[in-house]
Amino acid sequence: MTKHISTIEQDADDRKLTAGDRDVSRYARCITASKRVRWTIEEVIQGRTFDMTQNFLPKGFSKTAEFPNLSSEEIRFISQIQGRTYANMFGLLERYVNAKILELSQDHWFGNQTKLEALVRFSDEEIKHQQLFRRIEKMIASAMPEGYDFTPQPNPVAKMVLGKGTWAVLGLTLMVELVTQAHYRESIAQDENLSPLYRDVFRYHWLEECQHAILDELEWRRENAKLDASERDGAVDELIELAGAIDGILQDQAAADAVYFEMTVGRTVAPNEMEEIVAGFLKAYRWQYIFSGAENARFAKVIRELTTDEQMQRIDAALQTIV
Ligand SMILES: [Fe+2]
Ligand SMILES: [Fe+2]
Numbered sequence: 001m002t003k004h005i006s007t008i009e010q011d012a013d014d015r016k017l018t019a020g021d022r023d024v025s026r027y028a029r030c031i032t033a034s035k036r037v038r039w040t041i042e043e044v045i046q047g048r049t050f051d052m053t054q055n056f057l058p059k060g061f062s063k064t065a066e067f068p069n070l071s072s073e074e075i076r077f078i079s080q081i082q083g084r085t086y087a088n089m090f091g092l093l094e095r096y097v098n099a100k101i102l103e104l105s106q107d108h109w110f111g112n113q114t115k116l117e118a119l120v121r122f123s124d125e126e127i128k129h130q131q132l133f134r135r136i137e138k139m140i141a142s143a144m145p146e147g148y149d150f151t152p153q154p155n156p157v158a159k160m161v162l163g164k165g166t167w168a169v170l171g172l173t174l175m176v177e178l179v180t181q182a183h184y185r186e187s188i189a190q191d192e193n194l195s196p197l198y199r200d201v202f203r204y205h206w207l208e209e210c211q212h213a214i215l216d217e218l219e220w221r222r223e224n225a226k227l228d229a230s231e232r233d234g235a236v237d238e239l240i241e242l243a244g245a246i247d248g249i250l251q252d253q254a255a256a257d258a259v260y261f262e263m264t265v266g267r268t269v270a271p272n273e274m275e276e277i278v279a280g281f282l283k284a285y286r287w288q289y290i291f292s293g294a295e296n297a298r299f300a301k302v303i304r305e306l307t308t309d310e311q312m313q314r315i316d317a318a319l320q321t322i323v
Pocket of ligand 1: 125129
């Protein structure tokens with residue numbers, strides 16, 4: 001059992017440390033927390049299967065209010081389609097996250113071994129998360145009608161993201177990993193018909209993502225210190241391009257998921273209703289994968305510290321175009 005260190009004691013300890021030491025102590029705390037919360041896929045699934053009478057995503061999460069004309073069974077089906085896409089989206093994004101973390105770990109190979117260990121654990125957890133989400137996709141696939149299509153592929157998307165500089169990639173990664181906090185909060189909110197299995201997926205994933213978000217921030221600040229003002233200015237543009245690319249993936253998937261709904265719902269969907277359904281999926285996905293991270297207080301604080309007022313205005317303007 002790992003010794004528990006209270007935040008107050010830890011803060012007092014931190015004050016005695018130099019900035020470099022303090023960084024190491026943060027990496028060390030991530031290792032401690034990672035060991036304490038570590039779980040296996042079997043502990044998450046516990047031999048259960050998905051019950052198709054339950055919602056897979058919490059109501060506030062699937063933005064059910066955006067689908068005003070659907071029956072309660074159809075709304076539940078929308079939640080299940082989104083739950084399937086959720087597993088696929090995280091499986092997709094974690095491919096590039098892991099590759100970037102492995103690349104960054106090279107900087108610590110012959111340096112501080114605590115920092116190296118923290119990133120090795122991060123990478124190991126991300127591989128496990130991808131396995132979990134592939135397993136969830138298979139389980140949901142066996143319970144749903146045929147015809148679902150998840151269009152983006154992990155490797156091409158990873159290569160596209162990793163084609164940008166590290167500053168932009170880590171900015172996107174911090175945002176993506178912080179979304180799991182908002183998702184966990186939603187999942188514990190009142191929703192008596194939420195699948196207990198999916199509730200556990202949110203909880204267990206969040207437990208390990210908490211450490212990832214801390215490490216993203218540490219590595220982002222480390223990268224930030226290497227850049228001069230003009231390099232950082234270019235990196236801000238790259239981060240905006242990445243947010244736009246993620247939004248492009250969400251637009252395609254929202255359209256694909258609406259088509260799947262139309263094919264399998266068992267009634268005729270009028271063209272104007274179809275437009276509303278595509279828009280509803282897109283609004284939910286933009287909240288799930290972009291805005292629940294971008295609006296996170298921690299993300300807002302860090303990005304404000306790393307950028308100028310003018311750069312923040314550019315980022316805000318780009319996010320406004322997505323809204
Ligand atoms: Fe993950
Ligand atoms: Fe992660």
